[in-house]
Amino acid sequence: MSGGPALLARSPLARLPDRALKLALTGLAALILALIVYFFVRLVGEAHPAFAHEGVFGFAFNNNWNVSAGRFGALPLLLGTLITSGLALLFGVPIAVATALYAAELAPLRIRSALAVLVELLAAVPSVVYGLWGIFFLAPKLQGSEQWIANRLSFVPFIGGGAVTIPNYFIGGLILAIMILPIVSAISREVIATVPSDHREAALGLGATRWEMIRIAVLPYCRAGIVGAAMLGLGRAIGETIAVTIVIGDAPQLGSHLFGQGYSLAAVIANEFGEAQGLHRSALFAAGLVLFVLTLLVNAVARVLVSRASRGRAEPTPAGVSAGGPQTLSGAAA
């Protein structure tokens, strides 16, 4: 074995590119983390005067946003964000899941991918275009129907009774519903595609109709993943700025009803940053911080749910017994 040791000897130089690569990539990854931390710290710093002036809870939960009076209670904005996002989920998720089920389970093979592409094309429309379409086309067309609903439901607090304005919370929710369709639908479709064909065949082999098969074999398996997809959609809806700014009406008071004008956190920042100074500027940063924390929370919950779904544990069992099933999903969605 002459020359053996020399053959196997490690050469420090040969390993150098690997080390350099690892170092460089670690550095880049760390940079992103540092950026987020720096971002957060600056946001807190800039927002501090506003929080000091109103108190953290006062800022978030006072119903009084009056720039000229120097009062910055962001409750109307926060609620505007939550109302429009909630409506977006209410309208968007069922349609998105139905589309995903159709594309994954029912559509003829030929049109499945075309359908998927079409739905995802909705994501390619710039949000400002959605806003324009919403305010100049959708809102006037729907005003009559909205008024009809408001009149019929006049006994329901916050929904009925008032005069419908063209820009309002409802239109905001509707536009957001369209905007979250692609992401919710795409992720749902991926989650649905991970259902092993064994389960589908088990149901069909028992004499399940297609809908029964979806109900007993597909949906229970995907529940957590679909909830996760909805949460990611919610994250988008909460952060969406320009489309909402256009259709929500930009009235810094809490709207009296669903079909009245309101405001949202993102919209107020987009509208007021130009002339904001001093405390006003700080208040906008504070609004941004609230928005940031809100989306962070929603996204964190979504990630947990999606990753739990992709581990194949659809839900914790009532008895708290670990299922320990053999099923593992491949490609984690999102």
Add this chain to the structure above:
Amino acid sequence: MTTADGLPSPLADMEPESRLQSERPQQSDGSQARARIIGDSARLATPTDNAIVTNQGVSVTLRGLRAFYGDAEQVKGVDLEFRANEVTAIIGPSGCGKSTMIRCINRMHEEIPGARAEGEVLLDETDIYDPAVDVVAVRRAVGMVFQKPNPFPTMSVFDNVAAGLRLGGRVRSVGSKAELQAKVESALRGASLWEEVRERLHEPGAGLSGGQQQRLCIARSLAVDPEVILMDEPCSALDPIATLRIEELIDDLKRRVTIVIVTHNMQQAARVADRTAFLLGGELVEVGPTQQIFTTPSDPRTEEYVTGKFG
């Protein structure tokens, strides 16, 4: 003896054996299967007051069955009869069309994109490809057990077995909760799983061992009271002990259903099957009593296959 919810079991004082014997209808004239898949409920003899409904199996006859995946012909004109209350094994090398063929018996091949079948599949007298036949009813009359145990992962043991009973709003036709429990218990007993799971009916089905899961799947198909059960290599994912239990079970089950089992394992065919069919390249080479197929086959290709010269 009580069920999981503490209700007295109507089956308490009877051994499974005697129950099977005593409650099996005495004869089958073929009208039952026909009534069942054409949805003629008036002619369907269902003893609704009975906790378990047992059937005599029905025969399955293939006439000129051809099956295609796209343009590829997987099954090339097979004529074959599976006799009532017998176990028929289908053997043959990989890709010879065994699985495709049995999928055609309950129209599960229709779930595979691009697959289609020609010819006739008769359940007693009724062609399951008749336009008047409901595919859902076919699959309830002809149950299927798959290669890999596939209990519904989100459901408990109980719900897995009850799944078929709850389909199509049948929970109403099933009647009371006690009746549902009785049917589930009966199906689990039928799959000789009851003693092992009676204390854990509400734990996830996926928590059982592989062999238990497969018997759970058998119980699930028994619960809807099929007349035929198709088994597609039901033991290929199981260890020898679990395999043995399934084989014993198959021997038990043939008194109430007709069984068609696809297997790669020739010892298994020899152990469980009354008759064995040898398939090669999508064609039926030979069918006969198992003993004869393995000892004195009439076709040299069968002899070569069963003696391990190829495949």
